[in-house]
Amino acid sequence: MFPIRDHNPSGRTPYVTFALIAVNVCVFLGYWLTLPGEMALGRFFFAWGLVPARIGFGEGYETFVTSMFLHGGWMHLLGNMLFLFIFGDNLEDEMGHVRFLLFYLMSGLAAAGLQFAADPVSMIPMVGASGAIAGVMGGYLLLFPRAKVDVLVIFIVFFRIFPIPAWIMLGLWFGFQVFNGAMTPSDVGGVAYWAHAGGFVAGLVLCLPLWLRRGGPGFWSRTQGVPPHPDAQYRIVRTSVPPVRRGGATSNNRPRSGPGSGPWR
Numbered sequence: 001m002f003p004i005r006d007h008n009p010s011g012r013t014p015y016v017t018f019a020l021i022a023v024n025v026c027v028f029l030g031y032w033l034t035l036p037g038e039m040a041l042g043r044f045f046f047a048w049g050l051v052p053a054r055i056g057f058g059e060g061y062e063t064f065v066t067s068m069f070l071h072g073g074w075m076h077l078l079g080n081m082l083f084l085f086i087f088g089d090n091l092e093d094e095m096g097h098v099r100f101l102l103f104y105l106m107s108g109l110a111a112a113g114l115q116f117a118a119d120p121v122s123m124i125p126m127v128g129a130s131g132a133i134a135g136v137m138g139g140y141l142l143l144f145p146r147a148k149v150d151v152l153v154i155f156i157v158f159f160r161i162f163p164i165p166a167w168i169m170l171g172l173w174f175g176f177q178v179f180n181g182a183m184t185p186s187d188v189g190g191v192a193y194w195a196h197a198g199g200f201v202a203g204l205v206l207c208l209p210l211w212l213r214r215g216g217p218g219f220w221s222r223t224q225g226v227p228p229h230p231d232a233q234y235r236i237v238r239t240s241v242p243p244v245r246r247g248g249a250t251s252n253n254r255p256r257s258g259p260g261s262g263p264w265r
Contacts, residue, residue, distance in 0.1 A: 002079075002082075002151065002152060003082075003083070003086055003149050003150065003151050003152075003169060004082075004086075004150050004151070004152050004161065005086060005149075005150050006086050006087070006090075006147055006148060006149045006150070006166070007147070007148040007149075007150070007163065008090050008144065008147050008148070008226060008227040009089075010089035010090050010092065010093040010227070011093050011227075012093060014088060014089035014092045014093065015092075015097055016088075016092050016097045016100050016101045016104075017084060017085065017088035017089050017092050017100075020084060020088070020101075020104065020129075021081050021084060021085060023069060024069055024071070024077065024080070024081060024129055025077065025081070027069045027070065028070070028071050028077050031044055031070075045070065045072075045125040045127055046125050048063060048066045048067065048070060048127075049063060049066075049067045049070055049125030049126055049127040050063045050064060050067040050112050050115070050116070050125065050126040050127070051063070051122070051123060051124070051125050051126075052115070052116045052119055052120050052121065052122045052123075052126075053120070053121050053122060053123050055116055055120070056120050056121065064108075064109055064112045064113075065105070065108075065109070067112060067125070067126055067127050067128070068105075068108040068112075068128075068129050068131070068132050069129065070127035070128065071127060071128055071129070072127055072128065072190075076128060080128060080129045080130055080133055081129075083133050083136075083137065084129065084133050084136065086149070087133075087136050087137050087140045088100075088104075088133075088136050090140065090143075090144060090147070090227045091103070091136055091139050091140055091143070091207075093227070094143060094210065094227075095210060103135065103136075103139065103203070103206055103207075104132050104135065104136065105132065106135070106202065106206060107131065107132045107134070107135020107136065107138075107139075107199045107202045107203045107206065108129070108131050108132030108135065108199065110131070110135070110198050110199060110201075110202030111130070111131020111132065111134060111135065111192075111195040111196065111198045111199030111202065112126065112131060112195060112198075113198065114194050114195060114197065114198025114199075115131070115192050115194050115195035115198065117194075118181070118194040126192050126195060128192070128195075130192065130195060130196055130199070131192070131195040131196060131198065131199035132199060133199070134177075134195075134196045134197070134198075134199030134200040134203065135199040135200065135202050135203030135206065136203060137170050137173065137174075137200060137203065138170075138174075138199070138200040138201060138202065138203025138204040138207070139203040139204065139206065139207035140166060140170065140203075141166060141167060141170040141171070141204065142203075142204050142207045142208070142211050143207060143210070143211060143214075143219075143227075144166055144223075144225060144226055144227055145165065145166055145167040145220070145225045146165050146166065146167065146224060146225030146226050147165070147166040147225070147226045147227060148163045148164070148165065148166075148226075149163070149164060149165070149166050149169050150162070150163050151163075151164055151169055165225075174196075174197065174200050177193045177194075177196040177197045177200065178193075178197050180193045181193030181194045181196075181197055
């Protein structure tokens, strides 16, 4: 189960969100396409990813920041950028460009800090923007709990898109992180669950002053818990590709096409 889009376009261009996506993609391509093999990639991650044991020895503090812009593979990158694209624009719209950038970085630092505290002797590098993006998700939950998010649910061969309130999707996501973090040893699984949980909580806390300035519960009453813009409307549209029919519908056995003859997609 994962989100594919929300129904809440922002009121202005989210330049910082787009810039963060571009930086993450460019950094990933810069090392993924140039390092000669797995060993070189491992050394690179050890040097620039967050290794808790190095922090414990008093070195590598810069990796609290650099680790936020590294990813372990294509799916890791694409998944994180999808989440940032869905939830980042509305938060940037409310905060403004500079405040949103600071919020993003502070959420990422808090996420890395909790992951370090959870296992300070680990030698496994932590990489990824997940912690910072979890902060964006936490802020989104506080400001827009009833915003509609389209979630793709896949169960074996069954799949379907459901529009659900953000508080359900984000609440379930956070619950999974806490549960998995408690049940999974830090050196197993390859996912920094506590970084996700820490970033999410940090995002909630960092967004509290903005929410209170907007009126707290009164802000929810005025906005109905959704961004203050008209919902995006997604509907099935028709395609101009003609249908292929059985038999000789025409003298040359080609399908007919014309206005309104296309199938639904």
